[in-house]
Amino acid sequence: APLSAKGGGVSEPTHANQIPKLIWSFWHSEALVPGVVRLAQGTWKHFAPDYQLRLLNEQSVKEYLPAGERDVSPDSFFTLSAYTDWLRLSLLASYGGIWMDSTLLLTAPVDSLLNQTAHLSGLHLEAALFESYFLAARPEEDIVQRWRDEMWRIGRMADKDYDVHLTRLKTRGIEPLNGHMSECDWRDRSPVHEVAHWILHRAVAAVNFFVGYTSFYLHPCGQHYWMWYYRVCVAFNAVVVSADGSDITQLAAPMGIHMTDSERTLNRIAVSFGWDTTQIVRFLITRSSEDFQLTPIRGIKLRSKERNMLTELSFCETGSIICRLQALVGDRFFEERASASLEAAVEKTYSSRQRQQQPRQATTLPQRRRSQPPTEPGYQGYKVNDEEIEKAKPVVVLTSDKGITKVETDYSDLAHQASGFRARSLLPTLSERPPATTEGYQSSAPGREAPRPWEPKMDVDGKTQVPAPCLEMRAERALLLLTVSLPLVFVPEVFLPRHAPSRVGPRWSQGGARFEIEPMELWLFENGARVSSKASVGPGSEGRGVWAKQTIAAGEEIARVPIKLVLSKESAASALGSDIISEDMGEYTAIALQLIHERYVLQDASFWQPYLDLLPDTAEIGSSFTWSEEDLELLSGSLIQNISSFLREKIQDEYRSLCETTLAKDPASFPLDVFTLPRYIWAYAVLLSRSFRLRFDRKGEKIALVPFVDFINHDPESKAYVAGVTEAAGRYVMLKTDRKYGPKEQVFDSYGRRSNDELLLLYGFSLETNVHNYVEIPLTELWECTELAEPKRSWLAVNGIDQDEMQSIFLYRGRWPKEMMLLLRLLVLTREEIGVRREYAVHKTLKDMDLATPVAPDVEERALKALRKLIAEVLSKCPVQLRERDAKLLRDRLAFEALSRKEQYAASARHGEVDVLETNRLRVNRLLHHVPFVFRRRDARKQQVVPGFSADSVPQDFDVFLKEFEMD
Numbered sequence: 001a002p003l004s005a006k007g008g009g010v011s012e013p014t015h016a017n018q019i020p021k022l023i024w025s026f027w028h029s030e031a032l033v034p035g036v037v038r039l040a041q042g043t044w045k046h047f048a049p050d051y052q053l054r055l056l057n058e059q060s061v062k063e064y065l066p067a068g069e070r071d072v073s074p075d076s077f078f079t080l081s082a083y084t085d086w087l088r089l090s091l092l093a094s095y096g097g098i099w100m101d102s103t104l105l106l107t108a109p110v111d112s113l114l115n116q117t118a119h120l121s122g123l124h125l126e127a128a129l130f131e132s133y134f135l136a137a138r139p140e141e142d143i144v145q146r147w148r149d150e151m152w153r154i155g156r157m158a159d160k161d162y163d164v165h166l167t168r169l170k171t172r173g174i175e176p177l178n179g180h181m182s183e184c185d186w187r188d189r190s191p192v193h194e195v196a197h198w199i200l201h202r203a204v205a206a207v208n209f210f211v212g213y214t215s216f217y218l219h220p221c222g223q224h225y226w227m228w229y230y231r232v233c234v235a236f237n238a239v240v241v242s243a244d245g246s247d248i249t250q251l252a253a254p255m256g257i258h259m260t261d262s263e264r265t266l267n268r269i270a271v272s273f274g275w276d277t278t279q280i281v282r283f284l285i286t287r288s289s290e291d292f293q294l295t296p297i298r299g300i301k302l303r304s305k306e307r308n309m310l311t312e313l314s315f316c317e318t319g320s321i322i323c324r325l326q327a328l329v330g331d332r333f334f335e336e337r338a339s340a341s342l343e344a345a346v347e348k349t350y351s352s353r354q355r356q357q358q359p360r361q362a363t364t365l366p367q368r369r370r371s372q373p374p375t376e377p378g379y380q381g382y383k384v385n386d387e388e389i390e391k392a393k394p395v396v397v398l399t400s401d402k403g404i405t406k407v408e409t410d411y412s413d414l415a416h417q418a419s420g421f422r423a424r425s426l427l428p429t430l431s432e433r434p435p436a437t438t439e440g441y442q443s444s445a446p447g448r449e450a451p452r453p454w455e456p457k458m459d460v461d462g463k464t465q466v467p468a469p470c471l472e473m474r475a476e477r478a479l480l481l482l483t484v485s486l487p488l489v490f491v492p493e494v495f496l497p498r499h500a501p502s503r504v505g506p507r508w509s510q511g512g513a514r515f516e517i518e519p520m521e522l523w524l525f526e527n528g529a530r531v532s533s534k535a536s537v538g539p540g541s542e543g544r545g546v547w548a549k550q551t552i553a554a555g556e557e558i559a560r561v562p563i564k565l566v567l568s569k570e571s572a573a574s575a576l577g578s579d580i581i582s583e584d585m586g587e588y589t590a591i592a593l594q595l596i597h598e599r600y601v602l603q604d605a606s607f608w609q610p611y612l613d614l615l616p617d618t619a620e621i622g623s624s625f626t627w628s629e630e631d632l633e634l635l636s637g638s639l640i641q642n643i644s645s646f647l648r649e650k651i652q653d654e655y656r657s658l659c660e661t662t663l664a665k666d667p668a669s670f671p672l673d674v675f676t677l678p679r680y681i682w683a684y685a686v687l688l689s690r691s692f693r694l695r696f697d698r699k700g701e702k703i704a705l706v707p708f709v710d711f712i713n714h715d716p717e718s719k720a721y722v723a724g725v726t727e728a729a730g731r732y733v734m735l736k737t738d739r740k741y742g743p744k745e746q747v748f749d750s751y752g753r754r755s756n757d758e759l760l761l762l763y764g765f766s767l768e769t770n771v772h773n774y775v776e777i778p779l780t781e782l783w784e785c786t787e788l789a790e791p792k793r794s795w796l797a798v799n800g801i802d803q804d805e806m807q808s809i810f811l812y813r814g815r816w817p818k819e820m821m822l823l824l825r826l827l828v829l830t831r832e833e834i835g836v837r838r839e840y841a842v843h844k845t846l847k848d849m850d851l852a853t854p855v856a857p858d859v860e861e862r863a864l865k866a867l868r869k870l871i872a873e874v875l876s877k878c879p880v881q882l883r884e885r886d887a888k889l890l891r892d893r894l895a896f897e898a899l900s901r902k903e904q905y906a907a908s909a910r911h912g913e914v915d916v917l918e919t920n921r922l923r924v925n926r927l928l929h930h931v932p933f934v935f936r937r938r939d940a941r942k943q944q945v946v947p948g949f950s951a952d953s954v955p956q957d958f959d960v961f962l963k964e965f966e967m968d
């Protein structure tokens with residue numbers, strides 16, 4: 001049966017319940033594919049001849065991504081690897097097939113690595129990590145979809161947010177890496193170290209024991225680092241395994257996930273032998289691997305270090321694994337030699353590069369970060385041979401966020417690691433070293449942006465250095481650990497449970513009448529609503545929510561509420577009459593009047609009484625527009641303070657005008673001592689925090705309060721859906737799940753991509769981690785001083801940008817809408833630059849200029865500087881002390897938890913704004929720094945004959961720079 005087309009109109013033949021014969025892989029550039037990657041592809045053709053290869057790059061991938069995901073690019077993530085981790089899951093979730101990392105050499109038929117009956121097949125490492133470099137699945141597998149969604153969520157989290165997320169997982173009893181890598185390895189140390197370990201281990205366990213109460217978790221040793229590195233595995237464990245335990249193979253098997261031991265197969269050479277890069281490469285290209293049996297291991301997975309070294313050397317000795325594989329494939333990617341000395345080749349490659357100092361040719365790897373040969377004493381230089389490897393082994397460079405700070409001669413002082421330095425060996429890729437700062441830092445590879453200042457940097461091993469905030473956090477935590485937990489050090493481990501029993505305390509009290517759901521459930525039932533027996537309303541830290549009582553499948557209907565139970569303008573009109581609820585009355589106003597009428601006039605006689613009894617009061621909702629003046633002070637320095645006052649005033653004005661007009665028509669039915677201002681504000685708070693926009697027919701959307709369905713809480717990532725349905729039997733509102741929910745799991749819905757400011761204003765809460773935070777910046781002043789304002793406005797209008805959109809820009813944390821730079825460029829363009837006065841001529845000039853991309857260095861600089869000024873103006877309204885206080889509070893769980901709910905939300909919202917502004921300020925500074933460079937390169941590029949090369953050595957990653965200016 002043909003597979004449904006997901007993207008680009010592609011459909012694949014497949015057999016039901018079989019993994020489609022498709023191999024997916026990604027290499028960022030189409031032109032510069034290293035020999036070893038091409039060799040890998042050759043092995044796939046040989047060992048998977050009946051499979052279709054889908055070798056994607058940044059451009060072609062768009063053809064295959066499902067419609068809603070086509071705009072996702074590496075820019076959407078903090079790192080390229082996070083992007084490709086998400087990409088593989090997205091492709092497999094849609095089309096199924098096999099994902100192979102580009103450096104995976106098959107050495108046996110691919111089917112020997114698959115299990116056709118499993119939902120998901122792959123490989124695990126040490127029974128603790130489910131690898132992601134080789135994955136196979138049938139299309140639309142629930143497990144893969146959930147994994148993809150989780151990866152999408154956490155792949156785009158900044159380090160700080162990710163840290164909070166990891167702690168949350170712990171509080172929910174999920175061990176992100178199944179206990180793996182949580183142990184500190186202090187072996188071969190002195191007895192003092194042993195004792196220190198013993199104390200540390202218990203102290204850490206004691207502190208972490210309280211994670212459920214304190215939300216404070218200490219990542220022991222390098223565990224946080226590993227969790228960062230294996231983000232895709234963390235995502236896997238969070239959604240698939242979802243439980244504590246050290247052996248994921250056992251946990252995953254009942255879910256239909258098949259795992260092969262990677263140490264017996266693809267990882268055998270690297271892991272089982274415990275070799276480093278040089279040893280692995282030596283084995284692969286020299287005759288020492290002549291007798292090695294390839295079939296049993298089924299394949300070889302190379303890391304980027306091995307790939308780089310193989311690409312540099314580009315030869316193999318007859319009989320070696322690489323030579324044998326290329327003979328099998330029938331193509332030559334490596335120069336075959338009868339005998340060769342690895343050392344001589346290494347020396348030749350590196351020293352000739354040193355001599356030439358020239359751009360390399362197209363056959364080599366795309367340019368990576370390169371620095372001049374270092375001059376620090378103790379740095380062992382570019383030559384590598386055994387003797388030097390031996391000599392150089394003890395050389396350790398200690399790096400902090402400020403770059404290389406210290407060069408030492410042995411590893412022994414591991415205390416440095418604990419105090420914020422990571423030790424890394426200089427060998428074997430001596431030629432690379434991260435620069436001291438990110439300024440003037442070239443991007444690492446085509447398709448990747450230059451590292452962002454907040455992004456954990458990659459060190460020479462392709463691993464991350466722990467970024468500064470984490471280091472500080474770790475130091476602070478260590479101090480806290482010692483003070484808080486020393487008395488607990490001697491609590492025997494057996495008394496410490498593996499994970500904490502409960503979550504952080506609820507924000508609502510869990511008892512009381514508002515938690516007696518049964519009368520409403522009975523009322524729903526009697527009036528024809530259908531609520532699945534698998535779900536019910538129950539308490540949680542978000543107030544009441546919809547919970548799964550037992551497993552609910554993806555796409556299952558949880559509730560169906562007939563229209564007669566719904567409060568809308570229609571119901572208001574039938575309750576209050578069309579004299580009062582006139583055609584032109586707003587929907588919110590109409591329902592607000594009905595809410596007051598039902599609750600305070602009809603009271604127990606109201607049809608909706610069982611539902612109204614459960615509605616929260618104004619303080620419980622806590623929307624910031626209902627806060628007192630005193631409470632609003634908590635929001636000082638943030639944009640939301642003024643917005644809250646503004647909305648409140650608008651509602652008050654509306655109430656006053658209603659009193660004078662509509663309500664005055666029938667004072668007996670609408671006495672002003674019943675229809676009071678506080679009640680009107682309450683009704684608005686209920687409506688803004690719990691109503692839905694529903695579409696039942698073509699006429700348009702309706703605002704409605706839907707009993708039961710409005711108990712669903714917000715998770716920005718949820719895709720559960722609420723929809724109006726019209727059938728012959730009548731209209732109803734339906735709630736359906738987006739994914740499978742396990743017993744006792746809360747079902748969430750997304751209230752939309754709302755920033756913390758919006759959430760606080762309308763719903764009375766904000767999120768500590770919110771990827772949708774943004775700040776709206778008015779352009780009033782820029783419009784006032786721009787030249788040729790009118791023709792510019794009309795040109796924008798002709799191009800589909802309406803008056804409101806022209807007035808401000810939306811600044812997001814990780815992306816810039818395309819219109820933003822276009823607007824800024826347009827506003828800074830002078831009359832002279834446009835060079836014409838008549839409107840139609842201005843339109844033509846602007847069209848030719850293509851303002852969606854940088855047009856000229858000085859225009860670009862002015863636009864960026866204007867943006868910087870706007871950002872600085874907004875930032876200046878938030879005093880530095882306040883910013884620092886918020887940042888500190890959000891790092892320090894204990895202090896944060898000690899705040900009142902409003903203080904917590906205020907701090908999160910203001911911090912969200914500052915974070916967006918600061919991040920963008922840094923970005924603008926960085927771009928300003930690159931402007932001259934980008935244009936110089938662009939000019940050089942125009943002149944050169946062969947794209948990508950010129951005497952001026954245009955970097956291969958030129959496009960990446962340009963991209964910075966063209967984000968969407």
Ligand SMILES: C[S@@+](CC[C@H](N)C(=O)[O-])C[C@H]1O[C@@H](n2cnc3c(N)ncnc32)[C@H](O)[C@@H]1O
Binds near residue numbers: 616690713
């Ligand atoms: C549609 S109602 C959901 C039901 C509500 N929890 C109740 O008990 O009635 C929206 C309200 O739920 C709360 N809420 C929803 N999602 C939340 C979240 N993620 N965190 C905290 N509070 C949340 C807020 O008080 C919000 O105003």
